[in-house]
Amino acid sequence: MNTDVDYEVVIIGTGFAGIGMAIKLQQAGIHSFKLIERSDEVGGTWRDNTYPGCECDVQSHLYSFSFEPKADWSKKYSSWNEIRDYIISVTDKHNIREKIQFNTRLDGASFDEASGTWQVKLSDGTKPRARFVITAVGPLSNPAIPEISGKENFNGPIFHSATWDHSADLKGKKIAVIGTGASSIQFVPRIAESAENVELFQRSAPWILPKPDRKIYGIEKALYKYLPGWRLAHRASLYWANEISLRGFLKEKSFIRAFAEWAATKHIHHHIKDETLRKKLTPDFRFGCKRALLSNEYYPALARENVDVIDAGIERITETGIIDKNGQAHDVDVIIWGTGFKVDEPLMGIDIAGIDGQDLNTV
Numbered sequence: 001m002n003t004d005v006d007y008e009v010v011i012i013g014t015g016f017a018g019i020g021m022a023i024k025l026q027q028a029g030i031h032s033f034k035l036i037e038r039s040d041e042v043g044g045t046w047r048d049n050t051y052p053g054c055e056c057d058v059q060s061h062l063y064s065f066s067f068e069p070k071a072d073w074s075k076k077y078s079s080w081n082e083i084r085d086y087i088i089s090v091t092d093k094h095n096i097r098e099k100i101q102f103n104t105r106l107d108g109a110s111f112d113e114a115s116g117t118w119q120v121k122l123s124d125g126t127k128p129r130a131r132f133v134i135t136a137v138g139p140l141s142n143p144a145i146p147e148i149s150g151k152e153n154f155n156g157p158i159f160h161s162a163t164w165d166h167s168a169d170l171k172g173k174k175i176a177v178i179g180t181g182a183s184s185i186q187f188v189p190r191i192a193e194s195a196e197n198v199e200l201f202q203r204s205a206p207w208i209l210p211k212p213d214r215k216i217y218g219i220e221k222a223l224y225k226y227l228p229g230w231r232l233a234h235r236a237s238l239y240w241a242n243e244i245s246l247r248g249f250l251k252e253k254s255f256i257r258a259f260a261e262w263a264a265t266k267h268i269h270h271h272i273k274d275e276t277l278r279k280k281l282t283p284d285f286r287f288g289c290k291r292a293l294l295s296n297e298y299y300p301a302l303a304r305e306n307v308d309v310i311d312a313g314i315e316r317i318t319e320t321g322i323i324d325k326n327g328q329a330h331d332v333d334v335i336i337w338g339t340g341f342k343v344d345e346p347l348m349g350i351d352i353a354g355i356d357g358q359d360l361n362t363v
């Protein structure tokens with residue numbers, strides 16, 4: 001071991017990736033490591049996204065560490081809080097919390113060739129040295145808000161799905177939702193139940209399949225708990241079903257893709273009776289070219305009287321609402337960004353300099 005370093009390994013981020021990495025280092029007998037987390041708790045995605053209806057679209061028995069099974073998931077696809085509680089419990093079980101420096105951001109890191117070590121710049125002003133730096137900062141941790149002119153002038157509450165403003169009362173309000181991605185399709189049905197109306201600004205319609213979700217019953221939980229082989233077989237079946245369907249989406253012509261398009265179109269037709277709305281909600285690209293989504297509630301919500309889908313594009317935001325590209329004004333009380341995350345910044349724009357000072361963001 002290099003005694004000139006503060007830690008052998010510095011891990012940035014405490015979502016699934018950071019916590020999983022820390023546990024595996026510990027199990028490999030490497031104890032000289034530190035995790036740096038900008039927030040005040042572990043969980044990453046599942047700590048930050050607390051919007052109504054937030055849940056996973058990978059089955060719980062697969063969306064969990066293989067080495068930390070949980071027999072008592074409450075339903076097939078878990079909600080954000082059950083996943084967050086799971087990560088917290090795994091962190092505490094493995095005594096990882098004591099290795100985490102919370103409320104501290106990685107601001108940069110540079111590699112010193114002479115000593116073969118990294119110097120890490122942290123927001124508390126310290127600069128620890130480490131032999132390895134592992135970025136586990138997440139692909140979806142920085143919200144993306146489009147440059148729409150006038151957004152700073154809007155008079156009412158305006159927030160992103162990842163930083164949901166739970167103090168904003170949405171009951172009886174006129175709400176504009178911008179974006180129709182994975183988060184919007186989950187929260188729109190929830191807010192539509194009590195809003196006066198919801199105007200959903202759509203750039204492109206996603207492919208959405210029915211979600212085969214349901215409660216997991218006590219007898220099943222007991223089987224998963226007392227028959228580990230049964231749980232393992234279940235996990236393996238989920239894994240292979242997901243892998244095989246993904247392979248189907250990689251080919252231009254495949255039965256799986258054709259079947260998925262047929263099932264998703266049928267899903268639209270089953271819930272949406274209005275021809276114009278059906279057309280708006282039918283994607284203009286092949287299934288699998290963008291993330292396919294699962295929901296049983298989205299289309300029924302869009303069929304409600306108090307929900308409109310606007311695909312005219314947004315011209316600007318005013319003090320009282322949105323002007324679309326057809327020049328029509330939409331007066332609203334609240335604007336919610338369902339516009340996803342900055343996925344084009346794999347290192348989150350953090351200044352990381354490798355050999356010869358090369359900026360790793362541009363390699």
Ligand SMILES: Cc1cc2nc3c(=O)[nH]c(=O)nc-3n(C[C@H](O)[C@H](O)[C@H](O)COP(=O)(O)OP(=O)(O)OC[C@H]3O[C@@H](n4cnc5c(N)ncnc54)[C@H](O)[C@@H]3O)c2cc1C
Nearest residue numbers: 013014015016017037038044045056057105106137138141
């Ligand atoms: C709303 C939502 C729903 C999702 N649903 C699904 C799903 O259904 N199925 C699926 O497979 N995936 C889903 N994902 C993707 C999800 O992000 C990944 O599955 C997984 O949780 C990512 O884990 P991670 O540890 O890589 O990153 P994250 O969970 O994002 O954790 C990254 C951590 O790094 C910290 N961090 C970032 N920058 C810094 C910095 N500079 N300094 C210090 N700390 C920093 C963050 O605070 C965060 O805690 C979803 C994502 C979102 C946002």
